[in-house]
Structures are given as structure tokens and as C-alpha cells.
Amino acid sequence: MKLISLSTEQAPAISVPLRFFAVAPVFLLLTAATLAISPGNPFAHIHTPALIAATHLVTLGFITMIMLGALQQILPVMIGSSLPAPRLLPWLIQIPLIAGTLLLASGFMLGKPVLLNTAWPVLGLAFSVFISAALFSLIRSTAKNSSKTAIILSICALTGTVTLGLLLTHGYSTGLSLNYTSLATAHTSLALGGWVMLLIAGVSYQVVPMFQLTPPYAKWLTLSFAPVIFVTLLIKLTLLMSDMPPRWAELVTENLFWLFAILFSITTLILQHQRKRRIPDATLTFFRIGMISLLGVALLSLASQTDSHVETVKIMVALLFILGFAMSLILGMLYKIVPFLIWFHLFRGGSFHTVPNMKEIIPEPWIWRHLRLHVCTLLVALLAPYWMVAAWLLMLSLLLQGIFLGYTLYSAISIYRNTLYRLEQT
Amino acid sequence: MVTIIEFMSAGHQACDNQFALAEQAAYASGWRQAEAEFNAFREDISCHFHREEDLLFPALLTAGGPNGPVNVMKMEHAQMSSLLDKMATLVANKDAKGYSGLSETLLILMQQHNLKEEQILYPIAESLLASDWDALHSRMLAM
Numbered sequence: 001m002k003l004i005s006l007s008t009e010q011a012p013a014i015s016v017p018l019r020f021f022a023v024a025p026v027f028l029l030l031t032a033a034t035l036a037i038s039p040g041n042p043f044a045h046i047h048t049p050a051l052i053a054a055t056h057l058v059t060l061g062f063i064t065m066i067m068l069g070a071l072q073q074i075l076p077v078m079i080g081s082s083l084p085a086p087r088l089l090p091w092l093i094q095i096p097l098i099a100g101t102l103l104l105a106s107g108f109m110l111g112k113p114v115l116l117n118t119a120w121p122v123l124g125l126a127f128s129v130f131i132s133a134a135l136f137s138l139i140r141s142t143a144k145n146s147s148k149t150a151i152i153l154s155i156c157a158l159t160g161t162v163t164l165g166l167l168l169t170h171g172y173s174t175g176l177s178l179n180y181t182s183l184a185t186a187h188t189s190l191a192l193g194g195w196v197m198l199l200i201a202g203v204s205y206q207v208v209p210m211f212q213l214t215p216p217y218a219k220w221l222t223l224s225f226a227p228v229i230f231v232t233l234l235i236k237l238t239l240l241m242s243d244m245p246p247r248w249a250e251l252v253t254e255n256l257f258w259l260f261a262i263l264f265s266i267t268t269l270i271l272q273h274q275r276k277r278r279i280p281d282a283t284l285t286f287f288r289i290g291m292i293s294l295l296g297v298a299l300l301s302l303a304s305q306t307d308s309h310v311e312t313v314k315i316m317v318a319l320l321f322i323l324g325f326a327m328s329l330i331l332g333m334l335y336k337i338v339p340f341l342i343w344f345h346l347f348r349g350g351s352f353h354t355v356p357n358m359k360e361i362i363p364e365p366w367i368w369r370h371l372r373l374h375v376c377t378l379l380v381a382l383l384a385p386y387w388m389v390a391a392w393l394l395m396l397s398l399l400l401q402g403i404f405l406g407y408t409l410y411s412a413i414s415i416y417r418n419t420l421y422r423l424e425q426t
Numbered sequence: 427m428v429t430i431i432e433f434m435s436a437g438h439q440a441c442d443n444q445f446a447l448a449e450q451a452a453y454a455s456g457w458r459q460a461e462a463e464f465n466a467f468r469e470d471i472s473c474h475f476h477r478e479e480d481l482l483f484p485a486l487l488t489a490g491g492p493n494g495p496v497n498v499m500k501m502e503h504a505q506m507s508s509l510l511d512k513m514a515t516l517v518a519n520k521d522a523k524g525y526s527g528l529s530e531t532l533l534i535l536m537q538q539h540n541l542k543e544e545q546i547l548y549p550i551a552e553s554l555l556a557s558d559w560d561a562l563h564s565r566m567l568a569m
Contacts (some may be wrong), residue, residue, distance in 0.1 A: 020464070030513055077538065080546070143545065143546075145545065205540065210534070210537040210538070210541065211533075211534070211537075213442050213445070213446055213533075276442060276446040277446045277449065277533075278446065278450050279449055279450060279454075279526075280451045318569075336534070340531070340534045343531055346537075347505070357524070357527030357528050357531050358527055358530045358531045358534075359523070359526060359527035359530060360527055364526075
């Protein structure tokens with residue numbers, strides 16, 4: 001039996017997660033810029049080229065970039081099994097992910113088939129390398145827990161997302177005759193409901209009790225959540241691909257999916273309310289905003305089931321899921337993980353007295369400032385589909401968030417480098 | 427009869443409770459109370475480390491348990507103890523900012539350590555030490 005450990009033998013070099021985290025803020029800047037150069041309000045219609053390009057910049061370049069970096073750190077710690085080829089693998093994932101995302105977004109924005117046709121094999125390379133390495137590591141691990149199940153299912157959903165994404169991109173660029181609406185719905189459902197939500201759930205089972213000293217999640221919920229969500233997604237896919245799906249089956253699947261999302265978000269909020277740790281913590285607020293957003297997304301989706309043609313509601317739901325749920329949780333986790341990793345790697349290599357503590361690596365007031373900016377982003381995001389001024393403010397706040405996060409992360413990395421240099425000199 | 431996993435995990439929870447009280451006191455209460463809560467936390471965690479290092483780990487190794495994981499756990503105990511020494515100085519100097527930074531750091535170090543013990547090491551101990559547990563348990567309670 002292997003011991004789960006943050007030891008040098010199993011955890012990757014600190015540069016592995018940090019290089020993924022450091023690139024991500026640049027994609028927030030690119031998202032803002034892409035939206036800004038689009039004519040009219042890009043949030044008014046779901047199929048505007050700028051909105052499709054910006055969605056992929058934020059979901060691939062920001063969310064997935066950070067999730068892939070974090071997973072390479074988390075898998076060894078959480079399931080006791082590291083990814084193979086730890087030096088080569090990060091490059092084989094990150095470089096094609098950056099290149100593929102840029103090609104894909106510019107292909108959508110400029111309407112150039114050649115860019116889309118180049119994007120899909122490049123992205124395919126990044127994801128096939130990551131997925132095979134992660135599944136190899138997960139299958140090899142002897143650990144048995146609900147987090148592992150949720151992460152495996154999340155990666156299976158990622159495989160489906162990528163396959164459908166590649167098919168759609170190839171189809172767009174070559175003019176293939178496909179059922180684009182159904183395939184795009186299936187692609188989005190697997191990406192957000194599967195890859196993003198299941199990974200967040202798998203990680204939350206461990207970090208929510210750990211960071212705030214809350215009671216653990218109820219066993220029945222952690223055992224059932226990921227499998228139920230995954231099965232409902234598979235049923236939804238089957239229904240989308242069939243010619244005349246029974247309406248009752250669609251309704252049951254949708255309701256079950258959102259009911260479990262509500263259960264997960266409410267349970268997390270209750271556990272956080274029962275926390276033993278009572279001091280103010282900005283990362284906790286990020287987490288709570290994320291869970292409230294998921295609750296909002298679920299309720300809005302349930303309420304708009306009968307009137308599924310309201311396009312602006314769909315855009316609002318997507319913004320609330322991507323920026324409110326996924327981004328809030330990612331920021332909350334980043335602000336805990338980055339200072340701890342830096343402290344841990346410095347502490348391991350040097351004298352304890354000369355190593356800055358977590359709150360000296362990323363000062364707490366900075367995290368509170370970013371939180372306030374993020375709340376403003378979410379408020380304007382809710383109005384953006386209806387009001388051009390809010391759309392402009394949303395672009396501006398995404399730009400500011402990119403600058404702010406980038407500055408914070410680069411400052412933390414620079415503290416790491418300077419301290420390491422100082423330790424090596426003494 | 428309480429099992430090894432239940433007893434040792436309850437020890438972690440007791441330390442967590444006391445950690446939260448010390449952190450809260452350093453944040454909001456006077457230093458007199460913060461010092462009392464911190465000392466209680468330090469005593470709890472030291473007692474837990476002794477139960478493991480003086481009784482559980484030697485028994486586990488004698489029963490054929492893995493050497494590597496036990497050494498990693500002992501190394502992490504040493505890391506936490508050095509953090510606690512520094513925190514004691516900060517409490518004595520009434521340095522709220524310094525205490526809060528180290529407290530945050532200790533919490534994550536402590537939690538990832540507990541997770542490894544509860545998910546890996548204690549289950550190994552439970553499978554190897556079933557017949558010795560009664561005696562070990564009584565000795566631990568006496569500490």
C-alpha cells in the first residue's frame with residue numbers, strides 16, 4: 001500500500017502546477033479583449049462569434065488550464081499515485097493547450113476554417129496526453145474513496161466533451177452535415193455538468209472539511225452524487241441523439257440532475273455554516289459565492305425548463321455557472337493552494353525561521369480586494385445580456401481580474417524565487 | 427470497544443477543536459485567553475504525537491507494518507512541532523499578524539497529515555494490531 005504524501009517522490013516539482021496557474025490570468029485578459037472588439041453586445045445572443053470565442057478562452061485557457069495544473073498536484077496527494085513522466089508530461093499538455101485554445105478562439109472569432117482545422121488536432125493532443133496519463137495514474141492507485149470516483153467520472157466526462165468538441169470543430173470547418181444543436185448541447189452539458197462540476201465535487205469532499213474544519217459530507221451524498229450526475233448526463237446524451245425523445249424522460253433527467261446539484265450546493269453551505277473555524281476568511285467567501293451561484297443556476301434552469309427558448313436566460317445561466325460557480329471556487333482554492341505549496345517547498349529546503357508564512361506570500365488584504373472585484377463582476381454579469389453598459393463593465397472587470405490575479409501570482413512566485421536564492425546563499 | 431481508527435481520529439478532532447479556539451482567541455480575544463487556548467492546543471497535539479510515536483508506531487513496526495510511511499509521519503510531526511515552537515514565541519510577543527499567518531500554514535499541514543493517517547496508516551494499524559489494541563488503548567488513555 002502506498003502512502004499518500006506530499007513528499008518529493010510523489011508530488012511534482014512546484015514549477016508544474018505554478019506554470020499552469022501563471023498562464024491562466026493571461027486568458028482572462030484575452031477573453032476581455034475578444035469581447036471588447038466584437039460589434040454590439042456580445043452577450044445578447046448565444047451564437048455571436050465573440051461569445052463562442054470568449055467562452056472557449058475562459059473555459060479552456062482559464063478554468064481547464066488551472067484544473068489540469070491543480071490535478072497534477074492533487075492526484076498524488078489525494079489518491080497516492082502520481083502522473084507518469086513528470087518532467088515531459090506538463091509540457092506535452094500545456095503547450096498544445098495554449099496553442100489549441102488560441103487557434104480555436106481565433107478560428108471562431110475570424111470565421112476561418114483553416115484555424116479551426118488546425119486547432120482540433122492540437123487540442124486533441126493536449127487532452128489525449130492528459131487523459132491517458134490521469135487514467136493510468138487513477139487505475140494504478142489503490143486508494144478507495146468518493147473523491148477518486150468523482151475524479152474518474154469527471155475525466156470520463158472530459159473525454160466525451162473533447163470528442164464532441166473535436167467533431168463539432170471539424171464539422172464547422174469542413175461543412176459536414178451534423179446535428180449541430182444537439183451535439184453542442186451535449187458538449188456543453190458534459191463540459192460544465194461533468195468535467196467541471198464533478199471535479200469540483202471530488203476535490204470539495206476533501207478540502208471543505210480540511211480548510212474550514214467542518215463536519216465531513218454525508219456518506220450517502222458522496223457515494224451517490226458523482227454516479228447520479230454522470231448517469232443523468234449519459235441519459236441526456238442518449239435523448240439528445242434520438243429523433244423523438246419522450247418529453248417525460250427529458251424532464252425526469254433534467255430534474256434529477258439539478259436536484260442533485262442543489263443537494264450538493266446546499267450541503268456544502270450547511271457544512272460551512274457548521275465550521276469550527278470562525279475567523280473571517282476570503283477564500284471561504286469565494287467558496288460560498290460559488291455554491292450560491294450553483295444553487296442559482298439550478299433554480300433558474302428548473303424554472304426555465306418549460307420556456308427553453310429564452311436565449312438571454314440561457315446566457316445568464318451560463319455566465320453564472322462559469323463565472324459564479326467555477327471561477328469563484330477556482331479562485332478560492334488557488335488562494336489557499338498557491339501560498340501553501342510555496343511555503344511547503346521553501347520550508348522543506350531551508351531553515352524554518354527564514355521562510356515567509358502563507359499570509360506573507362499572498363497578503364490577506366489582496367485576497368479580500370480580489371473578492372470584492374469578483375462580486376462586482378458577478379453583479380454586472382447578471383445584467384450583461386440585457387444592458388450594454390453592464391456588458392462593458394463585465395469586460396472591464398474580467399480584464400481587471402486578469403491583471404490582479406496575474407500580479408498576485410507573479411508576486412508570490414517572485415517571493416518563492418528570492419527566498420530560495422537567499423536560502424541557497426546561506 | 428472503540429477501534430484504532432475511531433480513537434485516533436477522535437484525537438485529531440479534539441486537536442482541531444482546540445486549534446480553532448486558539449485561532450479565534452488570537453483573532454478576537456485578549457492575549458491572556460489566546461495564550462491559554464494555544465497552550466491547551468499544544469498540549470493536546472503533543473499528547474497525540476506521543477501516543478503515536480511512543481506506542482502506536484513502534485507496535486505497528488513490530489507487527490510488520492511499513493517503515494517508510496511511519497518515517498514520513500514522524501518527519502511531519504517534527505515539522506508541526508517546529509511551527510508550534512514559533513507560534514508560542516508569537517503568542518508571547520502578542521504578534522497577531524504573525525500568528526494568523528502561521529496558524530493558516532499549520533492548519534493545512536496538519537489536515538493533510540491527518541488525512542493520510544486516517545485513510546492509510548490507521549487502517550493498516552487496525553489490520554495488524556487487532557490483538558494488541560486493548561493493551562495499547564489502556565496505555566494511551568493513561569498518557
